[in-house]
Amino acid sequence: MSGYSQFSLLTQRRFLPYFIVQALGAFNDNVYRQAIIGLLGAMVLAGTLSSETRALYTQLAPAIFIVPYFLFSATAGQIAERLEKQKLIVITTAMEIAIMSLAAVGFLLQNMPLLLVALFCTGLQSTLFGPVKYSILPSVLAPEELTGGNGLVEMGTSMSILVGMIFGGSIFLLAGAAGPYVAAVSIILLAVAGNIVARRIPRVDAGEPGLEVSWNIARQSWRIWKLTRRQLAVRNAVLGVSWFWFIGTALTAQLPVYAETNLGGTQALYVLGLALFSIGVGTGSLLCEKLSGRIVEIGLVPLGAFGVSAFLFDLYFARPGQALATGMSVAEFVRAPGSARIMLDLTGIGLFTGFFVVPLFALIQSRTPKREMARVIAGMNIQNALFIVMAALIGIAVQRLLGWTIPQVFLALAIANTLVAIWIFTIVPEFLMRFLSWLLVRTLYRLQLHGIEKHVPDEGAALIVCNHVSYMDALILAATIPRPVRFVMYYRIFNVPVMRWIFRTAKAIPIAGAREDPALMQRAFDQIDTALVEGELVCIFPEGALTRDGEIAPFKSGVEKILERAAAAGRPVPVVPMALRGMWSSMWSRRSERAESGRLGRMRVPRRFRAHVEVVAAAPVEGQPSAEELEAMVRRLRGDAA
Structure with a gap:
């Protein structure tokens, strides 16, 4: 665990070719x-195009690119569910070669209608690639790798967008009259490279190979969007991702004018602002x-949401008016x-945006059945496109109709982001609970893990x-097990103030002894x-109560009863022995002289800040081991460090 690095994924064939393909795609698009x-x-400088026509094309281009997401996301989700994923990626990257070849002709002829047709086709290709881009990850990564894998993807995407914008924007500035040729060759070579690398991606089975594709766009878009709403946590994670696109679109759309009007710079200063934001997202x-x-x-999602708001607020106060100077380098x-x-604020917004969006992607992937994953991602893309359009329209409206300045737009974003975050965390308290x-x-512990990734089942x-x-x-x-766990705990611990809400x-499943509350005990076994x-993970502490002397007390027979009931119902489950080391000397244990008398002793302050705790897991045990056998296994795992 301590020696693991997420960057090791970049050395493995199951991830690296896919990572390169998605990065090349984002780079080439930009x-x-x-x-x-x-x-x-x-063309304006050459006198072959008027400034008014240029403005029209500039406004049309983003709309033309985004329209396919509304029209074809539902179909793309079904196709991504039905086809083997590596094959689909090869197909979409081959489409990119054809589309960029058409675009190359448009550059050589300087034909804007042809370039806009190719731009629409690029949006279509991105729409087809979108569902497979994220639905493939749960099939090639273990649950404990999802966060790191998504982090690498988001980092690669943000950096590719930034570098792609800089490279694409520099072509006609640096190449001059040769610009159309350089642009044509560049986009074709990038598309060919993506297709070559795509062929190195290992085979990944289809999520639902028997799915019948429906071509009714409106009906299927509605059905697929409803798939994103089946589970409350997934629904709000999808909403959170869409809100990320809203904030990102609203912020980056203002940066070019903000750099000139409020920062007093040139186009280069806009690139600096975009670079700081992108580096923050990647980091x-x-x-x-x-x-x-x-x-x-x-739990990182609330941290990210409120961090974004804090830096947006500060960005407003850092420069609420226009710049005092102009034309600064x-x-x-x-x-x-x-x-x-200001630079710290832009970087901080990006940094906390990364904290916000990466866990949401990982949550969607971990909580959605694999047979529905691509369609849920497609439904999310429809909603993302809607939020992007809303962000653009609202940004235009508040500035032109209400006369807001760009810093006032940032202030409104900060307030709106705070309100949306509070709303989401109110209706889905799991986010705040995890935070x-x-x-x-x-804060209280330094954790070291042994065997959890290897021995805790990824599913089932x-x-x-x-x-x-x-x-x-x-x-x-x-905090150490990759999957959600249902804990069975003594009802008095369950009812500890503050912790009770968590x-x-x-x-968690509260339980009591048969003599204390037989009805509660029966409900607990039924819930288990x-x-x-x-198919959930259930954790039980078979001692039945906190240790009073730091030693493991005899395991009670409740664990045997759970296994017997499961076996009698024809659903035997494996048992994973685990042990905690180092907790006795930490805060919240019963290490006290008065504990011997049965009274709760004082909560000890840790001997040192952030006490060192180890969590150890052993291989799953099949069958119906006895309480004594399980107790012996846990004792061996605990060793002498408890």
């Missing part, structure tokens, strides 16, 4: 679109795996008073048994049965 803008400028995306501990940690701007704050538990665990039902040392045990295990939101039937 080279092409910026080269069109460059050609328009060159935040890569940091997600480190901060999450290699699990799908949606990048170097002059960097040296100017107050510029460091609080992540904050508690990562399993029963986890672990020693019980502190009130934080469930949160620590939840446990209830996490769908249901969870295992539904």
